[in-house]
Amino acid sequence: MTHRRWFTPWLLAGPAILWLAVFNLWPAVNTVILSFTNAKPLGGGQFTGLENYGRLLDDDQLADALLNSIVFMLVCLPLLTVLPLLLALLVQRRIPGITFFRTAFYTPVIASAVVVALIWGWVLDDRGLVNGLLQQSGLTDSPVSFLTDRWLLLFSAIALTVWKGLGYYMVIYLSALANVPHELHEAAAVDGAGPVRRFWHITLPGVRPTMVLISALISVSSLRVFSELYVLSNGQGGPGGRDMSVVMLIQMYSRGFNGHLGYASALSLLLFVITLGPMLFLMRLNRKAA
Amino acid sequence: MRRIWAALTTTAITAAALTGCGLGSGESRNSDSVASAAATGEVKGKVSLQTWSLKPKFTDYMQGVIDGFKKKYPGVEVEWLDQPGEGYSDKVLSQAAAGTLPDVVNLPPDFAYPLARKDVLLDVAKADPKLSDEYVAGGVEAYRYNGYQGTFGYPWYLNTDVNYWSSDLLTKNGLDPKKPPASLDELIAQARTMKEKSGGQAYLMSRKPGLGDLYNIGVKIMADDGKSFTFNTPEAAALLDKYRDAFKDGLMPNGVLTDTYAGNSKLFSSGTAAWTTGGGNFITSLATDNPTLAPKVVASPAMDTPPLYVQGLSIPKNTKNPAAAVALARWVTSPENQAAFAHLTSVFPSTKASADDPFFSKSDGTNAGDAKVIAFTSLAKAKLIQPVEVDDAMGTIVKQQFALAISGQTSSKQALDTAVEQCNKLLKG
Known part of the structure; x- marks a missing residue:
């Protein structure tokens, strides 16, 4: 007969708990504490109560950043939830040469976000490929300000994000589609259901949990967008900084010797709370549907 | 038992949090005593020097400067660290936060300012009263800050637009x-x-x-x-x-x-x-x-x-070898060593003795040579804008x-x- 000591499970779980405490729990706790101080990277902060949170209400740039993040999410969410599914349905078929298309659609995913944004920056520049084509074809007389107009810059970043994300979500949908029983499609076809009806009544319910997962992932990543906007705007967030995302604001306030860590932490916590919203909504939606 | 563990954990987290966010008190050394040790101490032992993006282009030059220093002060040992160009401010920041800045560190005035404000850097003018006589006014002025008493770096090489x-x-x-x-x-x-x-x-x-x-x-x-x-x-x-x-x-x-x-x-x-x-x-x-x-x-x-663009060498107050640190900073920024450096690339020395060097004031007839002379003559009225x-x-x-x-x-x-x-x-x- 063997005796189990009371601490055996703790010994086994210890390394994982330590890891989580040091790299997850502690930074989170520290962020909360910092948000109530005026701390700088070289230390010496003092408790300032709710001052940083009061400043959030008075920050015009934050209002712009929140609007940008919400627009980003509202546009990316339907596009990146639906288009990859349609793409997955296209490349799901087993026909010669389909691997080439799957690879081609997936290629942007493995490219670095910064490199891709730099390339798009050149393409959308005043003297870039797109403006060259527009002017040569006579559609415009002067260059379109893709990178210097508030909304055009935002939508350029959205287009880049959608283009880059299609392949990633397509692969997730492909694995979900593989799990939809083929017999259901055969039975429905025998009963006279056409492709559209089979899509609505068999495919869509079959991939619904995946759709919810993908929607949650897109919501979070849209609210936390950084590289695309940062690189396309040369780190300045467009004229007046009106194209900044919340993460760009956090980066702006926290970097350098004189980083304003207190305010940056308050921004981080605000972003965390905002990110929870769409996730909880989608989870609730999924539970209801189930 | 569980209550004790919970109490201990809470105490540990709170203590760590308070020190982590910088609310704990830090140790500060007296500038006068360090300056005095720098001025009167013997130059020997280990000293570290940190430069910014000089390797590999200027490895031979820097090694020559270090070898010359070791020859001048037998018994001294120099550890040379060169940091890459990207992310240098983050590197210095983490070294300063951890209290591990090298004894002599290349800091432009805007990097040195927050460290001076936090009382991390030595007032080199205290350790070296001849500073203002030997270095150009603009360079020295760049390391003096509104509201803070002292000069927080030796000006090294200069440039302008x-x-x-x-x-x-x-x-x-x-x-x-x-x-x-x-x-x-x-x-x-x-x-x-x-x-x-x-x-x-x-x-x-x-x-x-x-x-x-x-x-x-x-x-x-x-x-x-x-x-x-x-x-x-x-x-x-x-x-x-x-x-x-x-x-x-x-x-x-x-x-x-x-x-x-x-x-x-x-x-x-x-x-x-x-x-x-x-x-x-x-x-x-x-x-x-x-x-x-x-x-x-x-x-x-x-x-x-x-x-005016200035690069300089600062010395942290917590240096373990102030005498060797000051001697090394002076040696690297000496007129001879600065002139040799400026002959290798288009930077300009911060020492008054270099002003008469015809290398800087006479063009070789090329447009690059003309630009060098224009830059050198412009330095006289250049300002930290x-x-x-x-x-x-x-x-x-x-x-x-x-x-x-x-x-x-x-x-x-x-x-x-x-x-x-x-x-x-x-x-x-």
């Missing part, structure tokens, strides 16, 4: 490279000619103004006590208005609104813009990017007060607001008021 004009592009568009604009009004007038003659294909102006442009028209950037920004004046608004009108008339590319300094010189290198500013060695580096353009570039002095108090976030806010004004999306006055208000908030925070 020179105007560079593409003679081909100017001539092709009806402008005379021998008569470059000498004021903003002349610049705008010539930019208009350039636009009309080139059909909007080439630009003369390709950057938006910054705080330096405001300084040059006499706008006071900060209050004397360094506690508030004051650049929202009617003169500053009038300057932004001029740029706004020039932008509206298509005299500058759209990219200036979000562009960085590199964007301006990139447009010049690619033959799209006919004017850029750069250090004394700009033509040499341009020869790599655009060898056809480089020989056709004409240099001229900056239109107003040239900006942007206050060291302007941190990354403030710099970004100023750029954003100026871009907003130039694009016409807000009035110049409003943009300046917003920039000053936000920068003041950050300054106080």
Whole structure:
């Protein structure tokens, strides 16, 4: 007969708990504490109560950043939830040469976000490929300000994000589609259901949990967008900084010797709370549907 | 048992949190005692030196300087660390936060300022009373800060900006490279000619103004006590208005609104813009990017007060070997070693004794040589234009607001008021 000591499970779980405490729990706790101080990277902060949170209400740039993040999410969410599914349905078929298309659609995913944004920056520049084509074809007389107009810059970043994300979500949908029983499609076809009806009544319910997962992932990543906007705007967030995302604001306030860590932490916590919203909504939606 | 564990854990987290966010008290050494030890101590033992992006191009030079130091002070051991160009401020920040800064560290004045404010750096003037006699005033002044007593670094090498004009592009568009604009009004007038003659294909102006442009028209950037920004004046608004009108008339590319300094010189290198500013060695580096353009570039002095760029060597107060640290900083920045360095690349020495070196004051007849002489002679009136108090976030806010004004999306006055208000908030925070 063997005796189990009371601490055996703790010994086994210890390394994982330590890891989580040091790299997850502690930074989170520290962020909360910092948000109530005026701390700088070289230390010496003092408790300032709710001052940083009061400043959030008075920050015009934050209002712009929140609007940008919400627009980003509202546009990316339907596009990146639906288009990859349609793409997955296209490349799901087993026909010669389909691997080439799957690879081609997936290629942007493995490219670095910064490199891709730099390339798009050149393409959308005043003297870039797109403006060259527009002017040569006579559609415009002067260059379109893709990178210097508030909304055009935002939508350029959205287009880049959608283009880059299609392949990633397509692969997730492909694995979900593989799990939809083929017999259901055969039975429905025998009963006279056409492709559209089979899509609505068999495919869509079959991939619904995946759709919810993908929607949650897109919501979070849209609210936390950084590289695309940062690189396309040369780190300045467009004229007046009106194209900044919340993460760009956090980066702006926290970097350098004189980083304003207190305010940056308050921004981080605000972003965390905002990110929870769409996730909880989608989870609730999924539970209801189930 | 569980309660005890819970209590211990809570105590540990709270204690760690309070020290982690910098609310704990730190140890501070007395500057006088360190300075005195530096002035009177024997130069021996281990000393570390940190430079910024000098390897591999200047490895032989630096090794020669270190070998010379070891020869002068037998028994001293130098550990040389060279940090890569990217992320240097983060590296220094983490070293300072951990208290592991090397004994002698290369810090430009804006990096040294926050460390001096936190009482991390030694007042080298205390350890070395001859400092002001041996180094140029501008260089020494760069390491003295509003509201803080002391000089927090030895000035090392200096540089400034020179105007560079593409003679081909100017001539092709009806402008005379021998008569470059000498004021903003002349610049705008010539930019208009350039636009009309080139059909909007080439630009003369390709950057938006910054705080330096405001300084040059006499706008006071900060209050004397360094506690508030004051650049929202009617003169500053009038300057932004001029740029706004020039932008509206298509005299500058759209990219200036979000562009960085590199964007301006990139447009010049690619033959799209006919004017850029750069250090004394700009033509040499341009020869790599655009060898056809480089020989056709004409240099001229900056239109107003040239900006002063300073690199220096600072010594942390917690150095374990102050005597060797001060001796090493003096040795690296000595007239002989600085002159040897400046002969290798287009930087200029910060020592008064180097002023008479004909190498800097006489051109070899090439346009690169002319630029070097212009840069060297400009140093006499060059000034540290942007206050060291302007941190990354403030710099970004100023750029954003100026871009907003130039694009016409807000009035110049409003943009300046917003920039000053936000920068003041950050300054106080």
